[in-house]
Amino acid sequence: MPELPEVETVRRGLAPSFEGARILRLECHRPDLRFPFPDRFAERVEGRRVAALSRRAKYLLADLDDGEVVVMHLGMSGSFRVEAAGESHLPGEFTHARSRDEKHDHVVFHLSAPGADGDTAVTRIVYNDPRRFGFMQMVRRADLAGHPLFARMGLEPLGNRLDGEVLDGLFRDKRTPLKAALLDQRLIAGLGNIYVCEALWRSGLSPERAAGEICGPQRSRRALRETLARSIREVLEEAILAGGSTLRDHAQTDGTLGYFQHSFAVYGREGEPCRTPGCRGTVARLVQAGRSTFHCPSCQR
Incomplete structure (x- = not known):
């Protein structure tokens, strides 16, 4: 998709x-x-x-x-x-x-x-x-806003509206894993499996961590939320500038294929060394809700 x-x-x-x-x-x-x-x-x-x-x-x-x-x-x-x-x-x-x-x-x-x-x-x-x-x-x-396709759709992840404070409100008291919370279209609209994996790696956050664990007034938790929000925006913007991430079925309208897939840090890289500077871990794959999740167990906590 x-x-x-x-x-x-x-x-x-x-x-x-x-x-x-x-x-x-x-x-x-x-x-x-x-x-x-x-x-x-x-x-x-x-x-x-x-x-x-x-x-x-x-x-x-x-x-x-x-x-x-x-x-x-x-x-x-x-x-x-x-x-x-x-x-x-x-x-x-x-x-x-x-x-x-x-x-x-x-x-x-x-x-x-x-x-x-x-x-x-x-x-x-x-x-x-x-x-x-x-x-x-x-x-x-x-x-349009009340149509069944859009009535329960969450906020757009691009732009400055998505920040740590918004994530605090969306994830407060949620025990669902971060990966699942980010894929919930009722919270944030449009995020998919590839870019959630990449954003969590950039943030150093485990996809299995409970979403509610990064909520609250503590300075450390505020920093985690801001880093995650920034990582989501950055990975999406970089992929758009690269023309999209062609895997099998997507091509730009002029036929040129995207090349952001060559920059994937974790997605599809099971068994390869983690690209985080100083990390000696290896990219692993786990299955969450029927979807493959790629992450580094060593540096994503």
Whole structure:
């Protein structure tokens, strides 16, 4: 499943083509993805201008000029391809080429140039999804916060809002392990397995430690919370700058694969030496709630 940096990378890659453009035509090559497409999907979006393309957790949100929002989720294998002027932007600079099998091209947005009033499509945004675990829905912007997809969603982890004081309020009295608390989308929205492992390693915190143990007024605990909040923001921001962490199914919208995976300190590095300066420990793997957790038992306490 693409994580927050992957989705943000896709958003930034699509925004120049989507924002300000008019949807001239929408093609749906099948009736559904993970779920059926919205009723009268093409009819409701054709002719509408895209006012903004944003992200909430792992969802892409295309705000239309009539107050509707196209909500898009990539699922396990979904990706977008930008095609313009007869060229497809899939240079494939890294090791794993991205599939362009047209039988998996399920949705095609035909867009005018941003701000253009003509009726000639200059860009095609193609949604390709071999496994069809992604989906698209339409929700009124006024109803978005209360929609079942978003009603219980926690705060966004990027930006200065996430700090030690906020973590104190979220984790107070919680006996659940830190790893599980950080993955709870009702507390913090968008964090996934990879970046939680990396942030906990940077913070020197054990994934098995009870979340409530870093709460309270003690100076040492305040320092732990601030370090954790800062580590979460840093690892996400670095991954976004690197273009996302391609493992198997994610690629940037221009086809170049992310390379942050080459900077992983613990994720997927079971049995390798810990990269913490002065630590002689070895990266270990344990299973928590059915997910692999990578950590250093020597320096993460």
